[in-house]
Amino acid sequence: xxxxxDLYAQxxxxxxxxxxxxxxxxxxxxxxxxxxxxxxxxxxxxVSTTGGGSVGDYTTRDFAAYFLVMMLVNHVTYxxxxxxxxYRVREGNLSFALLRPVHPIHADIADxxxxxxxxxxxxxxxxxxxxxxxxxxxxxxxxAAAAFLPALLLAFLxxxxxxxxxxxxxxxxxxxxAVNQTYFxxxxxxxxxxxPLSLFPMPIKIAxxxxxxxxxxxFPVELFLGQLTPIEAAEGILGQVLWVGIAFVLLRMVWxxxxxxxxxxGA
Amino acid sequence: xxxxxxxxxxxxIGVMGEAAYRINFFIQxxxxxxxxxxxxxxxxxxxxxxxxxxxxxPDEVLALVGVYFLIGxxxxxxxxxxxxxxxxxxxxxxxxxxxxxxxxxxLLVSLRQVDIWRLVDIVMGFGVLTAALLRLGExxxxxxxxxxxxxxxxxxxxxxxxxxxxxxxxxxFVRVENILQIFQSMYEAGxxxxxxxPGWLRFALxxxxxxxxxxxxxxxxxxxxxxxxTLLGAVALSVVLLVVSRLIWLRGLRQYSGASA
Numbered sequence: 001x002x003x004x005x006d007l008y009a010q011x012x013x014x015x016x017x018x019x020x021x022x023x024x025x026x027x028x029x030x031x032x033x034x035x036x037x038x039x040x041x042x043x044x045x046x047v048s049t050t051g052g053g054s055v056g057d058y059t060t061r062d063f064a065a066y067f068l069v070m071m072l073v074n075h076v077t078y079x080x081x082x083x084x085x086x087y088r089v090r091e092g093n094l095s096f097a098l099l100r101p102v103h104p105i106h107a108d109i110a111d112x113x114x115x116x117x118x119x120x121x122x123x124x125x126x127x128x129x130x131x132x133x134x135x136x137x138x139x140x141x142x143x144a145a146a147a148f149l150p151a152l153l154l155a156f157l158x159x160x161x162x163x164x165x166x167x168x169x170x171x172x173x174x175x176x177x178a179v180n181q182t183y184f185x186x187x188x189x190x191x192x193x194x195x196p197l198s199l200f201p202m203p204i205k206i207a208x209x210x211x212x213x214x215x216x217x218x219f220p221v222e223l224f225l226g227q228l229t230p231i232e233a234a235e236g237i238l239g240q241v242l243w244v245g246i247a248f249v250l251l252r253m254v255w256x257x258x259x260x261x262x263x264x265x266g267a
Numbered sequence: 268x269x270x271x272x273x274x275x276x277x278x279x280i281g282v283m284g285e286a287a288y289r290i291n292f293f294i295q296x297x298x299x300x301x302x303x304x305x306x307x308x309x310x311x312x313x314x315x316x317x318x319x320x321x322x323x324x325p326d327e328v329l330a331l332v333g334v335y336f337l338i339g340x341x342x343x344x345x346x347x348x349x350x351x352x353x354x355x356x357x358x359x360x361x362x363x364x365x366x367x368x369x370x371x372x373x374l375l376v377s378l379r380q381v382d383i384w385r386l387v388d389i390v391m392g393f394g395v396l397t398a399a400l401l402r403l404g405e406x407x408x409x410x411x412x413x414x415x416x417x418x419x420x421x422x423x424x425x426x427x428x429x430x431x432x433x434x435x436x437x438x439x440f441v442r443v444e445n446i447l448q449i450f451q452s453m454y455e456a457g458x459x460x461x462x463x464x465p466g467w468l469r470f471a472l473x474x475x476x477x478x479x480x481x482x483x484x485x486x487x488x489x490x491x492x493x494x495x496x497t498l499l500g501a502v503a504l505s506v507v508l509l510v511v512s513r514l515i516w517l518r519g520l521r522q523y524s525g526a527s528a
Contacts, residue, residue: 024442025445028448028452031449031453035452035455036455039455039458039459042459042463042464042465042468043313043320043463044313046320046321046463047316050317050319050321051316051317056316175294177298178294181298181301181302185304185305188305189308194309194312195313200312
């Protein structure tokens with residue numbers, strides 16, 4: 001365990017420095033991460049204003065709160081690993097990572113976390129400015145706010161494991177674009193990126209709850225906004241833990257099979 | 268006319284190059300259909316709670332989606348591939364090969380790369396647009412159709428000039444592909460009527476990244492909500508941008524010194 005801790009400490013030092021060199025890409029990701037929720041916030045606010053101030057159980061200001069918190073949760077949990085892996089496999093760079101005596105996922109996690117340490121202050125600032133414009137109503141419930149942190153952490157872990165596993169499709173096909181796009185569409189509807197899940201028809205709500213999507217983004221948001229009862233929150237965290245377990249097993253299986261088919265170009 | 272002939276020649280080369288990879292067609296078809304389905308499902312959710320979005324009826328927003336695909340397909344078909352190649356060529360110094368050809372270099376760099384499968388988006392855009400128009404029914408007259416054609420052309424010119432300006436910046440700065448990516452994420456905002464957005468964002472989407480003129484304005488023309496001033500503005504902006512992009516291009520060429528030459 002202490003070996004792993006040293007490893008992360010070292011990884012953070014190097015990736016933090018290299019992330020600072022990729023400022024432009026970080027800015028591009030941030031623009032996308034602000035713009036998309038902002039557009040949906042504006043669309044739903046418009047619907048709400050025309051409908052007399054609310055849609056379902058959401059008022060205009062509730063939408064502002066939902067999408068601003070969603071923007072932050074989405075940013076904290078996102079990964080770019082699916083693009084990265086296609087490149088690694090295609091160019092044969094993965095060979096170097098395979099030669100190391102530790103699982104390559106650790107370096108990727110360190111990468112991801114250090115990029116967010118750099119961008120998060122800016123995202124918080126943007127969220128604050130947008131909050132001044134759209135005036136969300138956020139009533140913080142102390143216990144829910146306390147439960148939010150572990151829920152967010154589990155959401156990050158789950159999304160990380162799922163997307164890392166999905167990225168391994170690159171071992172079998174060079175056309176991961178179509179696979180990724182399908183996944184993003186599922187995320188858009190089922191993880192609450194497009195609208196709060198409570199506004200969707202029943203079948204979609206059920207699908208989002210059974211599948212891992214709700215647990216990766218929407219659940220921490222609902223929790224933070226105080227929309228859940230303590231029982232629902234506990235069930236949710238249990239669901240997250242369960243899915244993290246499933247994703248972990250899945251990742252190990254796919255990784256083992258994938259490395260076997262991997263034959264680096266030029267190695 | 269020579270432009271068209273040249274485009275046709277490059278288009279044929281594109282077809283020949285891709286004919287060996289027919290599976291790409293099905294993948295593009297799948298991705299385009301998925302994107303369309305996503306758009307339509309999103310509209311279905313939103314319009315299940317309202318019947319007008321910022322004064323736009325469902326069919327009008329559907330027409331907007333059609334135009335969005337049409338313009339997006341056009342960007343993907345020829346503008347984006349050509350401009351990405353230009354940036355690459357400037358960095359590598361291989362633009363020399365284009366400059367020595369006996370045809371205007373701006374024309375060549377703009378037309379020479381054709382990603383033929385993106386035609387799928389254009390066809391689909393027309394399909395969606397036709398469906399929307401059929402549902403809108405008799406509201407579309409000859410005047411509207413003419414205004415639509417004019418504003419669509421202006422939108423195309425504006426988008427082309429804008430991309431050319433961005434890509435031409437590579438003569439001075441090395442890393443401009445990042446700016447192009449920012450354009451892509453801003454273009455997404457054009458899926459919805461620009462009038463929904465608050466003033467500052469509308470301003471940005473009209474004048475900083477001219478998405479409004481490319482998607483919203485042609486749709487407004489079609490649905491008869493276009494004012495004479497906007498039409499004039501679109502024409503004026505397209506002419507100005509076309510001239511400015513040409514000037515910047517000529518200026519940039521002087522900056523270019525090749526790599527190996």
